[in-house]
Amino acid sequence: xxxxxxxxxxxxxxxxxxxxxxxxxxxxxxxxxxxxxxxxxxxxxxxxxxxxxxxxxxxxxxxxxxxxxxxxxxxxxxxxxxxxxxxxxxxxxxxxxxxxxxxxxxxxxxxxxxxxxxxxxxxxxxxxxxxxxxxxxxxxxxxxxxxxxxxxxxxxxxxxxxxxxxxxxxxxxxxxxxxxxxxxxxxxxxxxxxxxxxxxxxxxxxxxxxxxxxxxxxxxxxxxxxxxxxxxxxxxxxxxxxxxxxxxxxxxxxxxxxxxxxxxxxxxxxxxxxxxxxxxxxxxxxxxxxxxxxxxxxxxxxxxxxxxxxxxxxxxxxxxxxxxxxxxxxxxxxxxxxxxxxxxxxxxxxxxxxxxxxxxxxxxxxxxxxxxxxxxxxxxxxxxxxxxxxxxxxxxxxxxxxxxxxxxxxxxxxxxxxxxxxxxxxxxxxxxxxxxxxxxxxxxxxxxxxxxxxxxxxxxxxxxxxxxxxxxxxxxxxxxxxxxxxxxxxxxxxxxxxxxxxxxxxxxxxxxxxxxxxxxxxxxxxxxxxxxxxxxxxxxxxxxxxxxxxxxxxxxxxxxxxxxxxxxxxxxxxxxxxxxxxxxxxxxxxxxxxxxxxxxxxxxxxxxxxxxxxxxxxxxxxxxxxxxxxxxxxxxxxxxxxxxxxxxx
Amino acid sequence: xxxxxxxxxxxxxxxxxxxxxxxxxxxxxxxxxxxxxxxxxxxxxxxxxxxxxxxxxxxxxxxxxxxxxxxxxxxxxxxxxxxxxxxxxxxxxxxxxxxxxxxxxxxxxxxxxxxxxxxxxxxxxxxxxxxxxxxxxxxxxxxxxxxxxxxxxxxxxxxxxxxxxxxxxxxxxxxxxxxxxxxxxxxxxxxxxxxxxxxxxxxxxx
Ligand code: SF4
Ligand code: SF4
Numbered sequence: 001x002x003x004x005x006x007x008x009x010x011x012x013x014x015x016x017x018x019x020x021x022x023x024x025x026x027x028x029x030x031x032x033x034x035x036x037x038x039x040x041x042x043x044x045x046x047x048x049x050x051x052x053x054x055x056x057x058x059x060x061x062x063x064x065x066x067x068x069x070x071x072x073x074x075x076x077x078x079x080x081x082x083x084x085x086x087x088x089x090x091x092x093x094x095x096x097x098x099x100x101x102x103x104x105x106x107x108x109x110x111x112x113x114x115x116x117x118x119x120x121x122x123x124x125x126x127x128x129x130x131x132x133x134x135x136x137x138x139x140x141x142x143x144x145x146x147x148x149x150x151x152x153x154x155x156x157x158x159x160x161x162x163x164x165x166x167x168x169x170x171x172x173x174x175x176x177x178x179x180x181x182x183x184x185x186x187x188x189x190x191x192x193x194x195x196x197x198x199x200x201x202x203x204x205x206x207x208x209x210x211x212x213x214x215x216x217x218x219x220x221x222x223x224x225x226x227x228x229x230x231x232x233x234x235x236x237x238x239x240x241x242x243x244x245x246x247x248x249x250x251x252x253x254x255x256x257x258x259x260x261x262x263x264x265x266x267x268x269x270x271x272x273x274x275x276x277x278x279x280x281x282x283x284x285x286x287x288x289x290x291x292x293x294x295x296x297x298x299x300x301x302x303x304x305x306x307x308x309x310x311x312x313x314x315x316x317x318x319x320x321x322x323x324x325x326x327x328x329x330x331x332x333x334x335x336x337x338x339x340x341x342x343x344x345x346x347x348x349x350x351x352x353x354x355x356x357x358x359x360x361x362x363x364x365x366x367x368x369x370x371x372x373x374x375x376x377x378x379x380x381x382x383x384x385x386x387x388x389x390x391x392x393x394x395x396x397x398x399x400x401x402x403x404x405x406x407x408x409x410x411x412x413x414x415x416x417x418x419x420x421x422x423x424x425x426x427x428x429x430x431x432x433x434x435x436x437x438x439x440x441x442x443x444x445x446x447x448x449x450x451x452x453x454x455x456x457x458x459x460x461x462x463x464x465x466x467x468x469x470x471x472x473x474x475x476x477x478x479x480x481x482x483x484x485x486x487x488x489x490x491x492x493x494x495x496x497x498x499x500x501x502x503x504x505x506x507x508x509x510x511x512x513x514x515x516x517x518x519x520x521x522x523x524x525x526x527x528x529x530x531x532x533x534x535x536x537x538x539x540x541x542x543x544x545x546x547x548x549x550x551x552x553x554x555x556x557x558x559x560x561x562x563x564x565x566x567x568x569x570x571x572x573x574x575x576x577x578x579x580x581x582x583x584x585x586x587x588x589x590x591x592x593x594x595x596x597x598x599x600x601x602x603x604x605x606x607x608x609x610x611x612x613x614x615x616x617x618x619x620x621x622x623x624x625x626x627x628x629x630x631x632x633x634x635x636x637x638x639x640x641x642x643x644x645x646x647x648x649x
Numbered sequence: 650x651x652x653x654x655x656x657x658x659x660x661x662x663x664x665x666x667x668x669x670x671x672x673x674x675x676x677x678x679x680x681x682x683x684x685x686x687x688x689x690x691x692x693x694x695x696x697x698x699x700x701x702x703x704x705x706x707x708x709x710x711x712x713x714x715x716x717x718x719x720x721x722x723x724x725x726x727x728x729x730x731x732x733x734x735x736x737x738x739x740x741x742x743x744x745x746x747x748x749x750x751x752x753x754x755x756x757x758x759x760x761x762x763x764x765x766x767x768x769x770x771x772x773x774x775x776x777x778x779x780x781x782x783x784x785x786x787x788x789x790x791x792x793x794x795x796x797x798x799x800x801x802x803x804x805x806x807x808x809x810x811x812x813x814x815x816x817x818x819x820x821x822x823x824x825x826x827x828x829x830x831x832x833x834x835x836x837x838x839x840x841x842x843x844x845x846x847x848x849x850x851x852x853x854x855x
Contacts, residue, residue, distance in 0.1 A: 180691045256719070375779040376739060376741070383704050388702075
């Protein structure tokens with residue numbers, strides 16, 4: 001049994017922020033949950049899927065975030081509490097539906113959990129989801145620690161039900177992926193019956209039709225709900241103040257920044273001089289509460305990630321209240337005390353406060369800092385990210401790279417989001433030349449493929465993962481075929497959403513709850529759409545390279561090349577070596593060979609090591625996964641593979 | 650060893666290594682052992698790059714009574730466990746101080762830049778010298794090598810945890826370790842893990 005469904009009230013566990021949110025949802029009796037994987041949000045749906053059967057919850061990994069939100073909304077419409085979770089980018093994808101859902105309202109409690117990634121620790125953006133709450137006019141909650149993540153998640157469902165409106169519970173990487181102690185409440189005994197009532201008076205929120213029209217009526221209703229939320233937030237226990245009655249400086253903060261701010265005040269020993277107003281309800285802001293605390297002092301610092309969302313909203317209130325509370329001086333993003341880019345940490349807040357109050361602070365004695373800096377400069381080679389040892393992507397990009405070199409017409413690859421995004425780096429031979437959102441490589445390629453009339457003659461490839469194919473790649477492919485664009489789409493099919501931990505997708509025979517489901521065959525779909533389709537094993541380097549050269553020669557229509565080989569970390573492969581690898585030191589000539597040390601200098605699988613003393617390449621037995629590909633890289637044949645299926649203990 | 654009192658509150662631990670080494674697993678096991686002893690533990694993890702060869706770190710804050718930031722402030726690590734030796738130095742640059750204690754594995758993982766011959770990896774002697782200059786107490790442990798001898802290099806992480814217990818700064822004990830791993834690993838693997846833990850404890854005692 002998962003500890004997440006321990007029904008002992010008062011039980012105490014160490015939970016990851018995402019798990020706390022899940023526990024809160026379970027305590028609220030969530031019945032429908034859907035999402036699309038994306039760091040740092042994935043553990044939410046994943047944990048729910050593990051307890052779904054026992055707790056009688058319908059859980060799915062949807063094809064994309066928009067559909068996830070729609071699936072969850074159906075639950076709410078039918079009277080079941082529902083949740084959808086996604087990384088920030090997902091909110092962009094779902095936002096069309098979100099806008100309309102905010103207009104129609106919801107029935108049973110419905111919560112959207114976006115997890116933002118300030119500092120882009122595992123993203124190619126640091127976009128904000130908080131602005132969506134303001135944009136579509138729905139309430140926004142932000143937990144400030146792990147216990148609160150649970151308590152607030154539970155409350156979010158109640159709030160949503162009271163307002164008949166979707167509520168956003170926003171997390172960030174340092175909440176979602178950090179862990180802390182959480183005390184459990186009770187799990188409800190639920191006995192629900194799903195029914196969508198839609199035969200009542202059309203405008204009735206519980207029995208009418210669910211739509212955002214007529215717009216003037218529903219929009220007015222929506223704003224009334226927001227006003228009600230504002231009232232409720234005035235005495236919400238998630239908004240707390242800690243500090244003296246008249247502080248020299250008032251810090252207003254939310255989310256993980258609460259922990260940074262509290263620590264900064266403690267480090268500087270300023271508990272008697274600096275006040276901390278921690279807001280859990282960040283949209284709409286409760287004006288009376290703000291007025292009370294803004295009146296305490298004239299100097300206010302706002303600490304948040306990433307954009308000045310709180311800062312702007314607080315300033316608007318302060319401007320409106322100025323006749324009563326006086327003129328304030330603000331510190332934060334706009335005056336540069338807190339950076340506008342990247343994630344924060346306690347040190348950034350320490351420095352901002354120290355600067356504002358004229359305090360001298362040194363984190364390390366100078367002598368130590370200099371010594372450590374010097375040693376580190378000389379002795380810590382940087383670690384560039386790379387594909388895992390044995391990753392099929394390294395082999396795929398090797399062939400793509402070689403095919404484009406051989407072709408010689410300045411061909412390039414358009415990519416999108418997945419492990420293969422790393423191919424912008426040398427580990428993918430720097431083949432990727434565009435990377436934006438999910439599926440966008442193929443959309444961009446579709447556009448490039450129509451530029452022939454303007455003299456464009458470079459070969460175009462797009463790459464797209466199997467999960468990404470279903471997410472948004474497929475619509476780009478439809479567009480390309482329909483418009484007779486000309487390029488080759490390479491589908492890197494590694495049988496799962498590898499980057500985020502192997503969540504199932506429509507190409508697989510199993511769903512989030514472990515049930516057997518019909519799988520959708522990518523190859524058949526592409527053929528049915530009218531593309532020319534080839535399938536290869538990327539570990540067969542020569543065949544793959546040849547096929548790519550043939551396809552990019554083809555000046556007609558859209559070609560699809562499916563490169564099928566499962567991820568090196570997949571549960572089927574992990575710990576099992578297909579080949580035992582050895583280097584024949586007699587044959588490996590190292591620098592003296594004409595190969596220019598292609599294996600370690602260019603192919604660069606981390607399983608290969610250049611032995612400086614002996615001047616030969618070595619296999620690192622701990623790191624090599626025995627995929628055998630490097631044997632075909634070495635032109636001298638010094639890398640040997642012998643077939644064994646070895647199980648590691 | 651299970652009743653050692655923390656010398657500071659919060660007591661700050663960093664576990665560092667390279668993606669794929671099992672950083673997250675090690676930090677979870679340690680944190681759960683401490684939670685069982687009644688402590689509040691906050692863990693901050695960077696695991697975006699964890700599968701793909703980047704440097705990774707877990708920050709553990711151990712306290713009698715409160716939750717702390719998941720990121721340790723600069724210069725405030727109390728003990729650093731490095732699953733990979735140059736990562737110890739990288740961490741000290743940001744979080745070190747003259748009182749910090751270091752336990753470091755000796756098995757190097759070459760960054761791709763080193764594999765390609767573009768960057769140099771310092772010799773073990775150089776690393777030892779640098780780390781000693783920057784820390785008050787230092788233990789170098791052949792954890793991966795011993796783990797390999799036990800049948801799986803990943804056991805090196807457990808040897809490192811045993812060693813941490815052996816240096817006697819945290820309330821850790823064998824029973825607590827057993828209790829925590831029993832929840833997550835198959836029965837037939839428990840003995841070998843306990844053996845690794847004991848080995849680690851012994852290795853720092855000599
Ligand atoms: S997780 Fe899988 S797909 Fe991603 S880099 Fe590693 S082996 Fe490749
Ligand atoms: S066989 Fe070669 S390419 Fe494959 S993991 Fe081992 S070293 Fe890397």
